[in-house]
Amino acid sequence: MDSPASFWNTFSAAFTHTNVPNITWAELLLSLAAAVVLSIPRRSWRYFGLLATATHELGHAFAALTSGQRLSGIRLRLDHSGTTSAYSRSRLAAAWSCFWGYPVPALAGAAFVWSGLNGWGPAAVAASALVLTASLLFLRNLAGFAITGAAIAATGALTFLAPPTAVGHAAVIFGLALLVAAVRDLVKLTQVHLRHRDRLNTSDAYLLYRATSVPTGIWIALFTLLVAGSWLVAWQPIVEILRQGA
Incomplete structure (x- = not known):
């Protein structure tokens, strides 16, 4: 069994810059295809969607903590589905934490893509393992522990067992999948407001409207703006690879 010092050395080494993975345009297109396969078909979404939901709820949780709730x-x-419960005497703080559910999967996805394509893929994966482990303190149901535990196991295996280059590729695929998932969830949110208004109580945009009196359409537009901006950030290094392969 490895010593604690060896364990720590391996983990801390993940936060150092590694060689930028040599990703061809063909590999990049395959990575995008893999991301779509994870996020679009119902069978795969049944599992990957759980991780997207966890990321969504962690966005609420982080915003709550950073606003003093x-x-x-x-x-x-x-x-x-998921629920993040926080207590605050400030309506502004409550609205702040409510807002950061839908944008965070896209923001995290862009960060993973950028990290994977710039030699920081292992650092992004190791940091995710830390965040997921810390979130165990706030989980309140068995399903939450099961979902988060599986995610910790996956990120831990990549950190300790996979070579840095492979982790870089995995970070890109995971980031793209989160970006696709963010778009999927936005479409679902819009459908709730257009076709399934009996489910409005499940909509963050509706809850924000109730808290601030700002119309739901504005909140959905802000969600869309941040998701589109995340795609733009992620797309810049992708464009460079496609240009080099042309």
């Missing part, structure tokens, strides 16, 4: 717990469910 008391975070009481996070619940993740196998039907892709």
